[in-house]
Amino acid sequence: MPTSPHVAAVAVEKSYRKGEHKIPVLRGVDIQVHRSEFVSIVGASGSGKSTLMHLLGLLDVPDVGEVTLGGQRIDDLPTRSRDELRNRVFGFIFQFYHLLPELNLLENVLSPLMIRYSTWQYWKHRREMQDKAKHLIERVGLSHRLTHKPRELSGGEMQRAAIARALISDPEILLADEPTGNLDARTGREILDVLKQLNEQNDLTIIMVTHDERIAQQADRVVRLDEGRLEAFRDLELAGPHSGESLRLGEKLRVG
Amino acid sequence: MYKLLLCQRYLRTRYIALASIISVTLGVATMIVVNSVMAGFSTQMKERIHGILADVVCESVNLDGHPNPEELMARIRAVAGDNIEAMSPTVEVYGMLSFKYLGQWITRPIQLIGIDPESKAQVGTLVDNLENYQEVRDDDGKFVRAAARKRGEVPNWELIDEHMEYRRRRAEQQRIFDDTMMDSAHEVPLEEPAVNPHNPPPEEEAEINPAKTAKALQVLQAGAEQTVTAELPKPEVAAEAVTDAAHHDELVQGAEAGVNPFDQPGVPVTEAPVVAADPAALNPARVYLGAGLFRFPYKDADGKVRMVNMVLPGDDVTISTVNAGRPPKAVHFPATVVDVFKSGMSEYDSNLVFMNLAQLQEYRVMVDPSTGERSITTIQIRLKDFSKSKEVVEQLRAAFPPGHFTVRTWEQKQGPLLAAVSVETAILNVLLFLIIAVAGFGILAIFFMIVVEKTRDIGILKALGAHASGVMAIFLSYGLGLGIVGAGAGVVLGLLFVWRINDIEALLTKVTGIEVFDERIYYFPSIPTHVDVSMVIWVAVGAVFIAVLASILPARRASMLHPVQALRYE
Ligand SMILES: Nc1ncnc2c1ncn2[C@@H]1O[C@H](COP(=O)(O)OP(=O)(O)O)[C@@H](O)[C@H]1O
Ligand SMILES: [Mg+2]
Numbered sequence: 001m002p003t004s005p006h007v008a009a010v011a012v013e014k015s016y017r018k019g020e021h022k023i024p025v026l027r028g029v030d031i032q033v034h035r036s037e038f039v040s041i042v043g044a045s046g047s048g049k050s051t052l053m054h055l056l057g058l059l060d061v062p063d064v065g066e067v068t069l070g071g072q073r074i075d076d077l078p079t080r081s082r083d084e085l086r087n088r089v090f091g092f093i094f095q096f097y098h099l100l101p102e103l104n105l106l107e108n109v110l111s112p113l114m115i116r117y118s119t120w121q122y123w124k125h126r127r128e129m130q131d132k133a134k135h136l137i138e139r140v141g142l143s144h145r146l147t148h149k150p151r152e153l154s155g156g157e158m159q160r161a162a163i164a165r166a167l168i169s170d171p172e173i174l175l176a177d178e179p180t181g182n183l184d185a186r187t188g189r190e191i192l193d194v195l196k197q198l199n200e201q202n203d204l205t206i207i208m209v210t211h212d213e214r215i216a217q218q219a220d221r222v223v224r225l226d227e228g229r230l231e232a233f234r235d236l237e238l239a240g241p242h243s244g245e246s247l248r249l250g251e252k253l254r255v256g
Numbered sequence: 257m258y259k260l261l262l263c264q265r266y267l268r269t270r271y272i273a274l275a276s277i278i279s280v281t282l283g284v285a286t287m288i289v290v291n292s293v294m295a296g297f298s299t300q301m302k303e304r305i306h307g308i309l310a311d312v313v314c315e316s317v318n319l320d321g322h323p324n325p326e327e328l329m330a331r332i333r334a335v336a337g338d339n340i341e342a343m344s345p346t347v348e349v350y351g352m353l354s355f356k357y358l359g360q361w362i363t364r365p366i367q368l369i370g371i372d373p374e375s376k377a378q379v380g381t382l383v384d385n386l387e388n389y390q391e392v393r394d395d396d397g398k399f400v401r402a403a404a405r406k407r408g409e410v411p412n413w414e415l416i417d418e419h420m421e422y423r424r425r426r427a428e429q430q431r432i433f434d435d436t437m438m439d440s441a442h443e444v445p446l447e448e449p450a451v452n453p454h455n456p457p458p459e460e461e462a463e464i465n466p467a468k469t470a471k472a473l474q475v476l477q478a479g480a481e482q483t484v485t486a487e488l489p490k491p492e493v494a495a496e497a498v499t500d501a502a503h504h505d506e507l508v509q510g511a512e513a514g515v516n517p518f519d520q521p522g523v524p525v526t527e528a529p530v531v532a533a534d535p536a537a538l539n540p541a542r543v544y545l546g547a548g549l550f551r552f553p554y555k556d557a558d559g560k561v562r563m564v565n566m567v568l569p570g571d572d573v574t575i576s577t578v579n580a581g582r583p584p585k586a587v588h589f590p591a592t593v594v595d596v597f598k599s600g601m602s603e604y605d606s607n608l609v610f611m612n613l614a615q616l617q618e619y620r621v622m623v624d625p626s627t628g629e630r631s632i633t634t635i636q637i638r639l640k641d642f643s644k645s646k647e648v649v650e651q652l653r654a655a656f657p658p659g660h661f662t663v664r665t666w667e668q669k670q671g672p673l674l675a676a677v678s679v680e681t682a683i684l685n686v687l688l689f690l691i692i693a694v695a696g697f698g699i700l701a702i703f704f705m706i707v708v709e710k711t712r713d714i715g716i717l718k719a720l721g722a723h724a725s726g727v728m729a730i731f732l733s734y735g736l737g738l739g740i741v742g743a744g745a746g747v748v749l750g751l752l753f754v755w756r757i758n759d760i761e762a763l764l765t766k767v768t769g770i771e772v773f774d775e776r777i778y779y780f781p782s783i784p785t786h787v788d789v790s791m792v793i794w795v796a797v798g799a800v801f802i803a804v805l806a807s808i809l810p811a812r813r814a815s816m817l818h819p820v821q822a823l824r825y826e
Contacts, residue, residue, distance in 0.1 A: 054819075054820050057719070059718070059719055059819045059820050059823070060818075060819075060820045079723075079724070080723060083718070083721050083722065083723050084721065085721075086718075086719060086720065086721040087720060087721025088721070092719050092720070094823070098712070098715075098716045098719070098823065099716075100262070100713050100716060100717075101713070102262065102265035102266065102269055102713075103261070103262075103265065107261065111258055111717075111720055112720045112721060114258035114261065115258050115717065115720055115721050115722045115726065116721065119260060165720075169721075
């Protein structure tokens with residue numbers, strides 16, 4: 001195992017303020033995710049899974065504790081740098097797809113690049129970028145939907161578009177917050193297959209939140225968030241990533 | 257890149273925002289139309305005033321005038337000769353105009369200006385304002401005949417042939433009436449030629465005449481035909497002055513004796529016993545009468561508006577004023593109307609009466625009996641270059657000690673009017689700009705709405721790595737885009753409106769049946785407009801600026817949205 005985790009949260013605490021009351025959501029969470037690892041986070045609704053994802057993906061800052069990327073602390077960076085990291089290092093997939101309704105599929109997939117580059121740079125390299133986007137769209141099987149607006153797509157198609165969008169900026173880490181939560185079982189499995197493929201073929205580090213344990217078990221490692229703390233739901237660290245074994249081993253749960 | 261794309265998409269899909277921009281469009285269009293029409297009016301008005309007033313006027317403080325205009329003009333030339341193009345000495349005095357209309361005497365206050373038409377035409381646009389120099393059109397605007405005098409001709413005090421003809425027939429009619437209707441000798445002639453400004457043919461007159469004057473009519477017609485056919489010898493002007501002098505002296509002296517000639521029906525000119533030589537002979541006093549003094553619009557039975565003339569060129573009127581004696585006394589004298597003065601400025605048209613300078617000086621006793629020196633009250637000056645006017649005024653003020661003359665440019669003389677117009681324009685602009693500002697608040701409200709509606713998308717953009725400044729830029733450029741679209745549409749709409757304003761006016765008149773822009777009130781044949789390019793640019797830029805200003809707050813709010821909150825927003 002590599003000595004420094006790819007992305008990690010160290011003793012992270014987060015609470016939301018509701019008027020006078022402070023509602024603690026995360027009460028000291030530690031998680032270390034290694035390069036090319038596929039980790040699922042399970043937990044009851046409202047247990048703070050999304051909150052943790054947001055902290056890892058720099059969409060929010062922890063009250064206490066720190067978030068590291070390749071051993072470097074990143075949660076205290078200035079907003080500009082954090083924006084930059086979100087754009088280049090992290091890819092996000094959400095339960096509700098979160099595509100931009102005014103843009104068509106191709107434009108949605110291209111949007112992280114549009115955000116990254118100035119108009120001039122984008123215009124200069126638009127051919128390469130478009131080719132890349134089309135390639136990714138082909139890979140998620142939506143080539144026939146290039147100019148469709150999100151509202152003209154099904155849930156599964158939208159989620160696949162969201163995956164293509166997350167991949168266009170060549171991220172190191174994919175953060176998927178209940179990617180199958182809104183889809184029927186079969187579509188959900190399809191999406192999961194895509195993620196697994198990415199994890200195996202592209203060495204992508206994936207952190208996935210789900211409350212479907214069957215889906216969670218497809219990951220290399222499952223952790224459970226409960227009462228603001230993280231506990232190993234099943235630890236297959238020994239088996240290592242990418243091993244077909246890990247899936248079968250998944251049946252014998254070691255509840256921690 | 258995404259900023260432009262999203263901004264463009266928002267522009268294309270958020271029609272509600274276009275609704276907010278309509279008020280900007282209308283505001284911009286209104287401002288352009290109002291400013292163009294106001295500018296049109298004021299340029300036209302300035303042109304007209306300028307034409308009447310001459311560039312610089314040097315006015316005697318004393319109503320009795322100043323003797324020796326030649327010496328005066330020489331002094332002016334010595335001081336500012338390089339800048340002076342032409343000068344015209346005039347006598348300006350207040351007076352009364354009286355004439356008889358439908359059996360009743362009408363008296364109106366006037367400003368009497370004694371001019372020498374030749375020099376006056378050089379300092380201003382006199383020729384442009386005299387009706388004999390204009391084409392004749394009937395009440396429907398149809399061409400009747402070409403101008404009686406050519407523009408190159410120097411204005412003089414003679415009647416044109418057509419009016420002379422009219423005057424002869426009038427005199428003839430008068431004679432016949434006097435002969436045949438002794439019992440009603442002091443009544444007005446029956447066929448008051450009020451409605452028709454031109455000489456009606458005798459047959460038409462016949463229709464107007466009541467039956468009881470049938471006999472008179474026959475004689476009259478015969479007489480009229482006679483005057484047409486018979487070549488009357490044209491009286492020499494000098495001879496005429498001599499023959500009439502006795503009669504007019506009577507009149508003037510009558511005034512001095514405190515006798516009002518109007519109390520005696522026999523005395524006023526139109527009914528005065530005709531002096532032997534020629535009943536149609538002109539009075540020595542000749543006038544150009546301001547159109548507004550004797551002409552008024554009248555709605556006939558068909559609902560058609562016609563101009564009614566109470567006096568026609570060739571008729572006589574009576575003028576009263578004060579002389580320059582010690583103490584000043586009233587003088588009355590008859591004057592023949594030789595032309596009509598119409599400038600389009602009602603203030604002038606219903607006030608000014610131009611008269612032959614020499615005769616006015618005589619009547620006002622402004623001629624020194626021993627030296628023959630004639631006094632004047634005003635010298636009108638035309639400059640080679642009007643931009644030098646301030647300089648010239650300074651020079652002349654320095655040259656003439658205060659207390660004798662006031663020297664002013666026409667702008668200074670009309671200062672209050674011009675100031676009123678510019679204040680009016682300024683206030684209108686402020687009010688109209690407030691309309692656009694109100695539109696700005698509409699944009700503000702709608703933008704806030706759009707930001708709320710787009711909260712989740714803003715969260716997505718931030719999750720994808722967009723900076724706060726980028727999100728702000730989307731909404732600012734959205735505001736800018738809307739402003740440009742709104743202002744652009746407003747400019748186009750406004751310019752189209754200005755371009756077709758007279759067609760629009762005609763259409764409105766047709767639809768509503770009310771004359772929206774009555775030429776007879778405004779004296780303009782069509783609504784004058786003047787599009788000032790810099791004004792259009794300023795209005796458009798102002799509107800765009802307001803749109804951007806109104807989008808700042810919503811854009812700031814959008815940029816400050818917390819990405820997580822935004823993403824959770826449903
Ligand atoms: N912006 C917020 N303000 C107040 N409470 C919040 C906010 N975001 C999340 N919470 C609360 O934090 C808890 C965890 O939310 P979340 O991380 O979305 O849970 P999960 O994704 O596991 O369902 C919930 O109880 C939720 O009500
Ligand atoms: Mg959640």
